Amino acid sequence: MSSEKLHEIKKEDKKAIKKFIVILILSALAGGVVGYCSVMFKEKVARIISESLLKFLLGLTPIANLILPIAGLFFILYLYQKSRRLYQEWDGEDEEEMAQIELYLAYALWLSSILTIVSFFLFAVGFYNIIYGLDDDILFRVIFITGALIVSIVIITISHQKIVNFLKEINPEKKGSVFEAKFAKTWEKSCDEAEKLSIYKAAYKAYQTVNRTCSILWLMCVLGAMVWDFGLLPVTLVSVIWIVQISSYCKESIRLSSISNKNY
């Protein structure tokens, strides 16, 4: 490497390191202040917040376990029907109209994915309520919550299937059924180069977002351990997710790099 290039590298580092050190110091100070305040207000504010949150979540179940997925389904159906109507009227060339159809379907898929996770979350909250709540009618709650989860999953899976099948109508080259185990892989294989590029760009953005989220969650778990006696399980889980995310990315990068080296 030329000395000019080395000089350029050092110059770039020198420029960025000042800002990096300032951010590091400010973050440490902010962390110290937040930590201090958390400990100081542990008795007063922490108890109120944790009790209110618990009350809110336990109050939601078991009704929300059924109501939320059904409400979500109405939105998904609305978007699906709107897309269908627009597609029937589409002249085969209007790009803006097709973009609108695909946007509605993308939002419907997004909503169905969020609903899946929310359903699982509410299931966990519901069972927590059963174990630690004061309700006597435990059998009814167990049956209701389990039934609500099954109903949610069925509703979400069927709506997912409808949307995917509609996308396959619009794009006949697409392959894969939502009921098959390797649906994501089959779908990806049937995508062309431009669609694959979009998928990969979106995945990288998700990777960056999860990295940032993990760092925030780590901070919350550390504070939670000090203020709300979370214990070490939450921070351990966040760390595991973080390591798995980064390691799977790095491992795949290395594998792809070695493939391209072999071809070259």
Added chain:
Amino acid sequence: MPLYNRLKEYRANLKINQFELGQLVKVSRQTISQIERGDYSPSVTLALKIAKVFGVTVEEIFHYEEDEIDE
């Protein structure tokens, strides 16, 4: 890196729509649309396939012009 193209013009000459062209070169209608708008630059393989459909060279459909910034 602007890659200009006359894809829409050639497609109109052949009287085929985006979907039909997509089927011929094994990509989606959406990709053809993105190429025509200049939102996506096709790979060399895809550009060659497109040129073959119209019976012309790649340079007759696609051309690249330097930006002032690039210079």
